[in-house]
Amino acid sequence: MIRAWLRSWLFLPAAIGMAGLLWWAYRALPQVGDSRSLYGDYIATNAVGERHATDTVNAVTYDYRGIDTLGEEFILFASVIGVLLLFRRQPGHPADTSEAHEDEQIEETIPPTDTIRVTMQGMVAVMVVFGMYIASHGQLTPGGGFQGGVILATAALVVYLGGRVDTFKRAVSHPLTEIAEALGAGGYALIGASAFIVGAAFLTNWLPLGQTGQLISSGTILLISLAVGLEVTGGFALLMHAYLEEVIKQEGGE
Amino acid sequence: MGHFMYGVAAWVFLWGLYGIVSSRNLVHQCVSLAILQTSTYVLLLGIGYRTGGTAPVFADIPVGTLVVDPIVQSLMLTDVVVEVTVLALLIAMVVKANELAGTVDPEELRVLTG
Numbered sequence: 615m616i617r618a619w620l621r622s623w624l625f626l627p628a629a630i631g632m633a634g635l636l637w638w639a640y641r642a643l644p645q646v647g648d649s650r651s652l653y654g655d656y657i658a659t660n661a662v663g664e665r666h667a668t669d670t671v672n673a674v675t676y677d678y679r680g681i682d683t684l685g686e687e688f689i690l691f692a693s694v695i696g697v698l699l700l701f702r703r704q705p706g707h708p709a710d711t712s713e714a715h716e717d718e719q720i721e722e723t724i725p726p727t728d729t730i731r732v733t734m735q736g737m738v739a740v741m742v743v744f745g746m747y748i749a750s751h752g753q754l755t756p757g758g759g760f761q762g763g764v765i766l767a768t769a770a771l772v773v774y775l776g777g778r779v780d781t782f783k784r785a786v787s788h789p790l791t792e793i794a795e796a797l798g799a800g801g802y803a804l805i806g807a808s809a810f811i812v813g814a815a816f817l818t819n820w821l822p823l824g825q826t827g828q829l830i831s832s833g834t835i836l837l838i839s840l841a842v843g844l845e846v847t848g849g850f851a852l853l854m855h856a857y858l859e860e861v862i863k864q865e866g867g868e
Numbered sequence: 869m870g871h872f873m874y875g876v877a878a879w880v881f882l883w884g885l886y887g888i889v890s891s892r893n894l895v896h897q898c899v900s901l902a903i904l905q906t907s908t909y910v911l912l913l914g915i916g917y918r919t920g921g922t923a924p925v926f927a928d929i930p931v932g933t934l935v936v937d938p939i940v941q942s943l944m945l946t947d948v949v950v951e952v953t954v955l956a957l958l959i960a961m962v963v964k965a966n967e968l969a970g971t972v973d974p975e976e977l978r979v980l981t982g
Contacts (some may be wrong), residue, residue: 618894625885
């Protein structure tokens with residue numbers, strides 16, 4: 615108790631010092647609204663002509679800064695793997711429960727009302743279409759793989775919210791989400807490596823760029839965006855699987 | 869707007885830090901970390917903003933229009949998704965800590981056990 619109190623009081627001078635340093639650093643930055651970034655200017659003027667992608671944010675994410683996004687995608691991948699690793703079933707562990715116990719638990723769950731179920735079914739269809747639209751139009755309008763993937767994963771969550779754990783398990787197949795996750799992560803790296811075919815450097819946008827404003831355009835940006843969409847959908851759905859398993863295990867263990 | 873937005877970023881950052889330092893619950897600590905990270909969004913938006921600039925999407929505006937910096941937006945975009953998954957990993961660790969030690973109070977997590 616005294617330790618927490620002491621820690622809070624030690625934090626006070628540290629926070630004041632930190633605030634002073636931040637103030638010092640931020641004062642040297644240009645005023646909000648006045649920023650002039652050479653790279654930002656370059657992208658804003660040239661990205662559309664060079665990459666035939668009208669959304670310059672995604673041109674940066676999936677092309678100019680593609681190798682960073684690859685790294686960030688693997689942070690996502692590693693986090694999901696970490697969660698799966700932590701929640702894996704260990705034989706002999708006190709929290710380990712048998713399959714029979716799990717079925718029992720599902721039987722006991724109160725079924726959702728018809729209102730919730732019908733609303734959910736309507737919402738899921740719209741969300742899946744919208745998620746695919748956002749994921750595939752990233753090169754044209756705001757959106758892309760990350761956003762579309764999150765919307766698709768939310769659709770999977772709505773299945774659970776409106777249904778039951780077994781509905782979720784039937785609708786969102788566990789092996790399929792694993793395959794999506796792996797394909798997404800591997801696909802990104804492979805699209806990057808495919809530039810070697812034409813003798814270009816890793817992640818070079820070597821495919822035909824197409825006509826600006828068309829759905830099939832911007833070369834590898836579209837493909838990478840779709841791979842990221844797959845990865846994010848799979849990763850988030852896997853997280854949901856892991857947490858739902860854990861909830862069943864905890865409730866069953868009591 | 870001057871430097872006001874940077875002040876907001878520093879304010880959010882320090883409150884997040886305070887939450888982490890003073891926390892008596894690991895879940896609360898994870899949420900504090902998430903709040904601390906949102907300060908980076910405010911900072912990046914402040915750095916990239918341009919008075920009168922619009923979104924850097926040229927689907928319906930001609931190239932050459934004054935837009936905000938697309939690079940910091942790209943940085944934020946990936947940051948958001950990574951934050952959520954890292955948070956999921958941290959919460960998984962909290963669940964495991966609770967299972968093994970029977971507490972989510974960082975003060976009581978003192979002994980390393982295998």
